[in-house]
Amino acid sequence: MKLSEQFETRFAEMLTHYPTKRSVLVPTLLYMQDELGCLGDEAIAEIAQRLDLTELEVRNVISYYSMLTTRPRGKYNVQVCTNVSCLLRGGEEILHTCKRKLGIDHKGTTPDGMFSLEEVECIGACSWAPAMQVNYDFHENLTPESVERLLDDYKKKGSQ
């Protein structure tokens, strides 16, 4: 399985930080997913073999963490927070705008694979609510209008 040089360097370095190999599992899975799009059978087998774990042990960990997925998401994963601070400042309206604009529901992916959408729990942007993350990028103090523009920009960027 081909992973980037940067991944391999970080992986090798992280292994030296802990007394057990398994300890690198959670952050490594996330970095792996970032490169591969999702944690498919091949990725799970690879990481299990590298860390002397069974594939089942790896799957058990993947299923616990909400950011990890075994199924592909869109190129841009739009994660809208609707927890209390965002709720009070229109987070649900932001989610609704995304649903309407993208034509997909919670956990859905557009047919062209460009966007997926998730209603997520608190992302730590409470004082700048309502907020969302597109992949790892934070977007804050949103309005339905600014979200429309933002999604247009991503679409343009993604089509280039």
Next chain:
Amino acid sequence: MADLVSHPEEVKVVSRRFGQGAARIERYLELDGYKAVQKALAMKPDEIINEVKASNLRGRGGAGFSAGLKWSFVPKQSPKPKYILCNGDESEPGTCKDRLIFQHDPHSVIEGVMIAALAVQAHTGFIYIRGEYRYLSEIMQKALAEAYARGFLGKNIFGSGYDLDIHWHGGAGAYEVGEESALMESLEGKRGVPRIRPPFPAVIGLWGGPTVINNAETLASVPHVILGGAQWYADLGTPKNGGTRLFCISGSVNKPGVYELPLGYNLKKMIYDVAGGIWQGRKLKGVIPGGSSTPILTADEIDIGMDFDQVGKAGSMLGSGGVVVVDDATCMVKFAQRIIKFYQHESCGWCIPCREGTDWLRKTLTRFHNGGGLRKDIDNIYYLAENMLGRTFCPLGDAAAMPIMAIVKKFRNEFEDHLEGRPCPFGETNRIEELPVFQH
């Protein structure tokens, strides 16, 4: 992104270097960086612990436990290595302060971990940052590399003969992992299921070794305590509540933001003066004083000082510093439903009272808000929450139960207004789901 705010009433200690480029080590050094750890290197471990104890620095993650006392529980002699674990898995709804610390002053966290390590004679530390904060992980990894390059970390730090390694670690999305024993499980590469206590982490923690676990803000405060002195720090706050803290004000206010204020600062002033009052000309309905798990205070319960003891006396908790302000256009049934949806989603499912309790609460509150509420549901909601309280494996069950009990108790009239198929008086709509009625 994550814009900084400012108010003349602020007392900047932890936020002193925000917005000044201190993520770069050169700038951090210009701003008194790494002086505290050098001072600590000249102190005996017990002297450091006593200084932190005397400063009345209490855990900023939520529990408010004395940081110095926590450190003192670590055995002096241990056959297994000791560890310092910084909890930067910030995920309590309403809390967004560690984000600013990692962004603007990552070296202060590193320095805090170093001082904690010297105090308990540990040689390894970890800084755990939640997975969603990828850009902050990158800032932290760079800061650690800079500290290593200068010889502040690694073998023989500052030429003292003391070896100390600190590493970054990342999560992948899980609120439960912010609980200290689940945090250790996650760092060991497992599902974040909490461990039974005792033994406490200070005795048996990471890989069986004694482990100190402190919140990122607590650790970022430590260098200031050491440099400024315990007395100075303690005097900033109220008795037994030393220093300042980052209050993350969010929700229905005109000027939300993260403000650093002394412990004991009046909550009413915080909302009306510092945060500019209630937005859109509305009135205040209630305030969650310390993150979504802390019981809500009504508008007439907020003339209190924001320290651990005074908020406790008012029937809530100072918690994580997440002050969520709720205006009078908010439906409290809907609000309770959203809170429980979160805890149900985040419950790890390991213990039955939490798994079943949060699930039944979510079902009942959702059905109730959708117009399918029965009069007996109101008592059932309270009953379900009350029966989780103190009966779960870890504090997540309490965190879910406390806010729901407070909302039912203080806003019962709003529940009654939803009965007999009446539409939500606040015009809130939910999608209709067929959900069962709890029987007991």
